[in-house]
Amino acid sequence: MFNTLQDLMLHNKSITYVLMGVVLICFVGFWHFLTDKEERKRRY
Amino acid sequence: MSTETQKGTLFTPWNIVAGIILAAGVVVTIMRFTMGLGAVTNLSDNNPWGIWIGFDLLCGVALAAGGYTTSAACYIFGFKRFHGAVRPAILTAFLGYALVVFALNYDVGRPWRLVYPIFYQQGTTSILFEVGLCVFIYLTVLFLEYLPAALEWKRGFDKYRDILVKLTMGLTILGVILSTLHQSSLGALYLIAPSKLHPLWYTPYLPVMFFMSSMFAGMSMVIFEGTLSHKHFHHKMDDEYNLGYEDLQMAFSKAAAWIMAGYLAMKVLGLAMDNRWQFLGTGYGVWWLTEVVGFVALPCYAYAVAYRDRNLKLARFTALWTVLGIVLNRFNISLVAFNWQLPSVDRYFPSAGEIIISLFVVTIGVIAFRFIVTRMPIFYVHPAYKDSSH
Numbered sequence: 286m287f288n289t290l291q292d293l294m295l296h297n298k299s300i301t302y303v304l305m306g307v308v309l310i311c312f313v314g315f316w317h318f319l320t321d322k323e324e325r326k327r328r329y
Numbered sequence: 330m331s332t333e334t335q336k337g338t339l340f341t342p343w344n345i346v347a348g349i350i351l352a353a354g355v356v357v358t359i360m361r362f363t364m365g366l367g368a369v370t371n372l373s374d375n376n377p378w379g380i381w382i383g384f385d386l387l388c389g390v391a392l393a394a395g396g397y398t399t400s401a402a403c404y405i406f407g408f409k410r411f412h413g414a415v416r417p418a419i420l421t422a423f424l425g426y427a428l429v430v431f432a433l434n435y436d437v438g439r440p441w442r443l444v445y446p447i448f449y450q451q452g453t454t455s456i457l458f459e460v461g462l463c464v465f466i467y468l469t470v471l472f473l474e475y476l477p478a479a480l481e482w483k484r485g486f487d488k489y490r491d492i493l494v495k496l497t498m499g500l501t502i503l504g505v506i507l508s509t510l511h512q513s514s515l516g517a518l519y520l521i522a523p524s525k526l527h528p529l530w531y532t533p534y535l536p537v538m539f540f541m542s543s544m545f546a547g548m549s550m551v552i553f554e555g556t557l558s559h560k561h562f563h564h565k566m567d568d569e570y571n572l573g574y575e576d577l578q579m580a581f582s583k584a585a586a587w588i589m590a591g592y593l594a595m596k597v598l599g600l601a602m603d604n605r606w607q608f609l610g611t612g613y614g615v616w617w618l619t620e621v622v623g624f625v626a627l628p629c630y631a632y633a634v635a636y637r638d639r640n641l642k643l644a645r646f647t648a649l650w651t652v653l654g655i656v657l658n659r660f661n662i663s664l665v666a667f668n669w670q671l672p673s674v675d676r677y678f679p680s681a682g683e684i685i686i687s688l689f690v691v692t693i694g695v696i697a698f699r700f701i702v703t704r705m706p707i708f709y710v711h712p713a714y715k716d717s718s719h
Contacts, residue, residue: 293604301601308594315590315633319583322637 347692354689357682361435369682375668376677378436383663384687385432387515388656389425390464391539394547395554396422396471397501397508402580404501411577413570416478416707417558418551423471424694430468432690456517463511470504481714482705512543519662527666529608529617532599535662541592546655548581548588552648562702567709575641582644583636585651589629596621613669620661624654 287293361369372379399418403411434440447465452458473493480490516539523531532538555574559566566574600606608614628651635644664677702708 297602297604301598304598304601308598312590312594316587319586319633319636 347696350685350688350692353685354692357685357689358435360682361686362438366438369680369686371677371680371683373675373677375671375675378663379677380660380664380679380683380687381432381436383660384656385690386429386436387659387663389429389432390512390515391543391546391655391659392550392652393422393425393429394508394512394543395551396425396474396547397504398544398547398581399551399577400474400501401505404498405505408580410573411580413567413573413708414551414555414577416475417554417702418547419471419474420478420698420701420707421550421554422547423468423475424697426464426468426471428690428694430464431693432686435686456514456521460511460514460518463507463514467504467507467511470500470507474500474504478701478705478707481711484713508543509540513537513540515539519667522667525668525670526662527608527613527669528603528605529600529613530662530666532603534595534599538592538595538599541588541595542655542658545585545588545592545651548585549648549651549655552578552581552645553652556645556648558702558708561699562708565702565708569710570708578641578644579636579639582632582647586629586632586636589625589632589651593621593625593629596625613666616661616665620654620657624650624657628654 287296357369366372370379370381395418399411400415402408403415430443434443437443446452446458446461473496477490477493480486480493513536516535516537519526519531519535520533555578559574600609609618628647631643631647631650634640635647668676706714
């Protein structure tokens with residue numbers, strides 16, 4: 286599938302960058318899920 | 330182990346079980362130090378590290394991380410309402426690290442040479458030297474942090490106690506630095522064996538993962554230990570401890586959920602960076618998914634739900650779940666996924682002697698914890714130091 290190391294690294298990093306974007310978006314969603322029932326005056 | 334013993338009932342079920350474990354432990358200890366490792370362990374040249382490293386050391390150090398997380402939350406981040414929980418967490422950490430060093434003697438043998446790497450011949454190029462040095466210094470720091478409680482118990486040392494109380498902030502900062510160093514170094518130990526550790530567990534980020542997991546392991550252990558303590562030592566707790574207790578469990582649930590989310594992301598990104606996807610379809614892949622989904626992703630979600638709904642019962646259950654997950658992770662890295670290419674006949678499985686010694690060490694820890702909290706001001710502020718407690 287990969288003829289050169291360049292091909293392999295390009296493939297791995299491309300997938301990683303896409304996943305990092307997904308992870309960052311998920312983090313925002315998770316933070317909202319975690320904190321949306323908190324009182325306005327945050328205690329932690 | 331029950332508090333009944335204070336009233337004179339010595340033969341409680343827990344005490345009998347503890348007595349049997351201690352007696353068996355003493356027998357195996359004598360065998361270990363008179364007849365060598367071969368007499369009591371299944372260790373070999375292929376598997377020189379067994380559960381005395383995988384459980385007693387790796388799990389012991391990770392689960393003792395509650396000391397630095399709680400003291401950092403209270404003294405560095407300023408959550409003073411968690412003050413009541415600092416002493417129990419420090420005591421758990423101190424006993425945890427002391428028993429790690431105690432258990433290490435079984436593995437390396439010749440206890441009188443334990444000081445050699447620090448004072449006589451430093452192997453400064455070895456990552457193990459860094460681990461040893463940090464554990465040595467941090468155990469000293471934890472002892473100094475714990476000492477005020479012992480000095481308040483044995484009155485008459487107020488001068489020394491006051492000096493130690495003034496050093497609290499410095500000791501806390503030192504504790505965080507040392508923990509950062511050696512928690513990650515324990516993961517770095519396995520970087521030297523990329524061909525022995527299964528590709529799903531081997532990643533250059535192992536040190537970061539060990540450090541991150543130690544944070545939520547320590548918090549979970551504080552919640553778990555607090556739950557058990559409330560059951561057995563409730564009569565020893567004062568209002569300050571009880572007031573902050575539920576608050577602390579909720580705050581740690583939130584923090585643990587957030588850190589576990591980051592840890593989960595690192596696990597997945599590590600998979601992508603090293604292109605290990607093809608291993609997920611194998612038996613090891615199923616086991617890896619069991620660890621990551623069953624003992625990281627689900628507890629992370631459970632902690633988040635517990636915090637959202639202020640569900641203490643769920644938070645306490647999740648704490649135990651997470652503690653088991655950490656034990657599973659350390660077992661996987663040090664035992665299950667290690668030497669994965671060896672034929673099954675050469676794989677390691679702990680002997681009865683090794684299991685007895687691990688139970689022996691844990692039992693000593695529980696007895697020491699019980700001895701200290703029933704005598705010293707751990708869950709309450711000593712009446713004579715109400716105004717000057719740190």
